Amino acid sequence: MDLTLFLLFLKxxxxxFGGGYGMMSMIFDEGAKRVGLTINEFTxxxxxxxxxxxxxxxxxxxxxxxxxxxxxxxxxATLGLILPTVTVSILTIIFMKKFSESRIVxxxxxxxxxxxxxxxxxxxxxxxxxxxxxxxxIHEIHELIFTRETITLLILFVSALILQFRFKIDxxxxxxxxxxxxxxxxx
Amino acid sequence: xxTTAQKSLFLFWTFxxxxxxxxxxxxxxxxxxxxxxxxxxxxLSHEEFWTYPVLGQTLPGVISIHNAILIGNRIAGxxxxxxxxxxxxxxxxxxxxxxxxxxxxYVDNPYIQGAIRGIRVVxxxxxxxxxVRLLQTVPKQAFSIVMVLAAVFVxxxxxxxxxxxxxACGIAGILSILFMPAAPDHPQTSINGDND
Numbered sequence: 001m002d003l004t005l006f007l008l009f010l011k012x013x014x015x016x017f018g019g020g021y022g023m024m025s026m027i028f029d030e031g032a033k034r035v036g037l038t039i040n041e042f043t044x045x046x047x048x049x050x051x052x053x054x055x056x057x058x059x060x061x062x063x064x065x066x067x068x069x070x071x072x073x074x075x076x077a078t079l080g081l082i083l084p085t086v087t088v089s090i091l092t093i094i095f096m097k098k099f100s101e102s103r104i105v106x107x108x109x110x111x112x113x114x115x116x117x118x119x120x121x122x123x124x125x126x127x128x129x130x131x132x133x134x135x136x137x138i139h140e141i142h143e144l145i146f147t148r149e150t151i152t153l154l155i156l157f158v159s160a161l162i163l164q165f166r167f168k169i170d171x172x173x174x175x176x177x178x179x180x181x182x183x184x185x186x187x
Numbered sequence: 188x189x190t191t192a193q194k195s196l197f198l199f200w201t202f203x204x205x206x207x208x209x210x211x212x213x214x215x216x217x218x219x220x221x222x223x224x225x226x227x228x229x230x231l232s233h234e235e236f237w238t239y240p241v242l243g244q245t246l247p248g249v250i251s252i253h254n255a256i257l258i259g260n261r262i263a264g265x266x267x268x269x270x271x272x273x274x275x276x277x278x279x280x281x282x283x284x285x286x287x288x289x290x291x292x293y294v295d296n297p298y299i300q301g302a303i304r305g306i307r308v309v310x311x312x313x314x315x316x317x318x319v320r321l322l323q324t325v326p327k328q329a330f331s332i333v334m335v336l337a338a339v340f341v342x343x344x345x346x347x348x349x350x351x352x353x354x355a356c357g358i359a360g361i362l363s364i365l366f367m368p369a370a371p372d373h374p375q376t377s378i379n380g381d382n383d
Contacts, residue, residue: 011350015350015354016247016248021317021318021321022321025342026349028349030348030349030350043307043310043311044303044307046307047303047306047307047309047310048283048287048290048303048306049283049310050210050310050313051210051286051306052210052279052282052283052286053206053207053209053278053279054206054251054275054278054279054280054282055206055209055212055250055275055279057249058249058251058275058283059279059282059283062279062280063286063287066283066284066287066288067287074283074284078276081249082252082272082276084247084248085247085252085253086256086272088246088247088248089248089252089256089268090256092242092246092253092257093256093257093260093268103364103365105245105246106364107357107361107365108247108360109245109247110330110360110361110364111334111356111357111358111360111361111363112353112360113321113324114322114325114332114335114338114356115334115335115337115338115353117318117319117321117322117325117335117338118318118322118335118337118338118339119338119349119352119353120314120317120321121315121318121335121338121339122340122343122349123314124311124314125339125343126343127311127314128311131308131311153304153308156309157308157309157312160308160309160312160313161312161316164313164316165316171210171313171316172210174309174312174313175306175310177309178302178305178306178307178308178310179302179303179305179306180302180305181305182301182304182305182306183298183301183302183305184301186300186304186305187297187298187300
């Protein structure tokens with residue numbers, strides 16, 4: 001398991017462009033294929049990261065490593081994640097700034113940055129399907145069932161979007177609002 | 188003059204305590220790190236300090252780790268880079284382990300369950316917000332729009348996963364820069380309405 005986790009996060013670390021959220025889709029997809037990560041485990045991770053300090057990428061490798069392979073799993077997952085970044089950093093120091101100015105790296109960013117944005121939308125859609133309909137893919141929606149719980153979740157989701165985009169409310173405040181709403185209405 | 192060991196220890200502690208208060212995004216820690224190494228120790232100028240985060244953003248990988256290694260190496264060589272790197276990794280690693288263990292212990296508590304379900308919904312909204320912020324940095328060109336749409340719909344509707352999609356888009360980006368030299372190379376220069 002340690003080796004599987006190491007290789008999984010090595011793969012994620014290699015394709016990690018443009019910040020921790022850029023790799024969320026990779027964890028979501030590759031995690032399901034390689035270590036049987038479920039949608040519930042993924043959304044737990046996304047939720048707990050909001051109350052944990054440090055870069056999202058490191059939080060993710062630690063959490064997935066821990067739930068799939070204990071403390072040693074979390075160490076191996078984190079080592080796998082940071083190895084490509086550390087290598088790139090060292091190459092940058094050796095070759096000065098040439099690396100980031102090379103056409104190949106600029107080309108990579110040109111394709112990968114928009115792709116990461118698109119993948120995040122794909123991940124959000126899949127997570128919404130899971131949270132609101134309890135399905136794992138877009139092909140499985142048969143009927144809409146509105147319970148008191150899904151309506152509460154929907155109101156919370158829409159409010160979080162409005163507070164974030166319209167009023168620029170800090171993610172930490174949104175997290176506290178989500179936790180409080182859940183404590184009162186969802187237990 | 189401080190020795191390399193003293194500098195490294197200070198670097199570790201500065202990165203460590205700044206990262207302890209960086210929620211949701213590692214770059215939130217940068218002003219606190221700057222206060223330590225620029226305002227307090229005068230090891231770097233304000234301008235030089237900020238060249239590293241800017242450079243780090245243009246490199247593939249975890250940005251906070253690039254910042255730690257580049258700034259640490261500049262101040263105290265390889266030992267400094269290693270100390271700063273540990274200062275970034277340890278808070279995230281140790282706190283997440285603690286939270287994961289606590290969460291597993293109380294996972295059956297209905298109130299914890301309720302709170303986590305509330306935060307989960309919020310986290311999806313925040314992921315969507317990050318997607319929008321990321322896409323705002325992308326130049327408004329036909330090529331980028333095709334990449335975005337492909338990345339949304341290919342994994343959603345076909346059997347191809349995120350990894351294949353990222354690799355394919357990266358290759359498309361390299362090809363586009365090699366074979367479309369007329370297209371603006373740098374994202375910042377292409378925002379004002381260039382079409383390719």
